Amino acid sequence: MAAAVIYRIRYIVCLLSMLSLAVHTALANEIPAQGPFTDSECVSCHSDRNPELIRQWRNGPHDPASGVGCSSCHGSLHADANVKARKNQGCTNCHEGPASHSYSKSKHGVLNRIEAHEQDWRKPLKSGNYRAPGSAYCHLHDGDHDDTMSADRGPEVRQWICVGCHSPRYVREQFANGRRQLDIADLKLTEGKQLIASAANSQTKELSKLRQSLIYHRRNVLYGVGHQSPDYQWWHGQPALDGDLIRIRDAIE
Amino acid sequence: MTSLWPIERIGFYEGQASAFYNVSAIERDYFEMWYFDNLGAYKSAAHGNLEGVEQGHRKMEAALESIGNKAREIRDISETERKAGIEPEPSGLWQTGAYTDYNREHN
CATH class of the missing domain: 1.20.1270 (Substrate Binding Domain Of Dnak; Chain:A; Domain 2)
Known part of the structure; x- marks a missing residue:
């Protein structure tokens, strides 16, 4: 009888240990915390998780010397960090004048503005996910942290972005x-x-x-x-x- | 092919000059006053935008003063030249240039 009880206790302890290990492993692969984070904390962690993304950011127009950090576009929390950066306001907070005014007067800009509340901003900035492209859709396409529309990328890249929605x-x-x-x-x-x-x-x-x-x-x-x-x-x-x-x-x- | 099947030209007309290109600066000032400032005030009135109406009229008043000053200056120069018996000689200044040459053949 006692042996059976001990066996059951051992079984439960073993089960709890395995469960604890599984939960710990799952958490380790997930977001460790919601923040808030400083820019250096973002870079420190994402240098391991997304080295290419960090490389693009360092070499792009928003490099550290520009004074634009992760939180400038993404905010300081993990929650909705991508949604914030995908919306036009994230760009137009800094990019004023003809650069943003010319876009806002275009058909893309008008559509993007009047349908902003219907758009699912959780979707990646990829072909077919957005009815009208916002600033980030073209300039930071598919998670690009350099400028996808940069002149040195050549016209082929820009055409490729447009062809995602329009005929060649x-x-x-x-x-x-x-x-x-x-x-x-x-x-x-x-x-x-x-x-x-x-x-x-x-x-x-x-x-x-x-x-x-x-x-x-x-x-x-x-x-x-x-x-x-x-x-x-x-x-x-x-x-x-x-x-x-x-x-x-x-x-x- | 286009002679057999003419296609309506759409979009930017290569080399196309804008309205009031081949004019003097004072006429261009008048064009901008008439087109942009006046139209801005008129459209603002039509859409009930009081601020736009006031802004349009402020710009028109400033343009009117500037055009008046320039007109007096040009008339003074002309009168001085007339009295001195100077005949202004036309130069090629307004007739040549990278765009002006191209535009002559393509507009």
Whole structure:
């Protein structure tokens, strides 16, 4: 009788030990805690778990020198850390002015804004998961912590992101259209700079201001093309460059 | 192929110049006042946006003053040249340039 009791106690202790071990192992593989965490704590842990992600962050536009840390986009808690970073507000808190305004006026931007409450932001930033791309969908595609839209990645990467939702032929046409628009804008920029250089005194305050205006409006064309924003391709871009050329000639005549 | 099957041109027209490109700076100022500031005030009124109406009118008043000052300056220069018997000589300044040359053939 006593032996049977001892056997049962041993059996229960053994079972509890195994259960404890299983729970401990499961917890060890899961998120250790909910936070809050400091940026250095995030980097310390994720350097082991996601070394490629940390490498991308260190080499990207949000590198440590930029002053942007993990918590800038993800917050300091594990809960909804990805959801926070996927939403546009995470980007527009810092990226103001033409960069975000051109996007917000585009069809993608309007759709993204009016349907934000219907979107499941828990989904990864991958093809087919979002009806209209937000900033992070294109620039931090599929967890990329460098800039996926960076010029040095080449047009193929940008086209690949667009083809995730649009037909390849349509994307090719839009890219060709955008390339021509930038070519024309570059001709205007070149003409303006050459006109200023030809002036008797090219260092006047007025001409310096007009030189900056040329660069600013050329960049607007780029934002208009990149964000498919007609107002920036046109009103804030091409005609604004035309106005610069007229005013430069008027100033040096 | 396009001669057999004409395709309607859509999107950006290569080399297309905007309205009021081939004008003087003062005319361009007037265009921007009329188009952007005036339209902004009008659209704001149509949509019941009081702040937009006020902003549009503030910009128009500033543009009107600036255009008036420039117009007086141009008239003064013209009068001085007339009295001195100076005939302004047209230069090629407005007729050449990387974009202007391209635009001549492609607009």
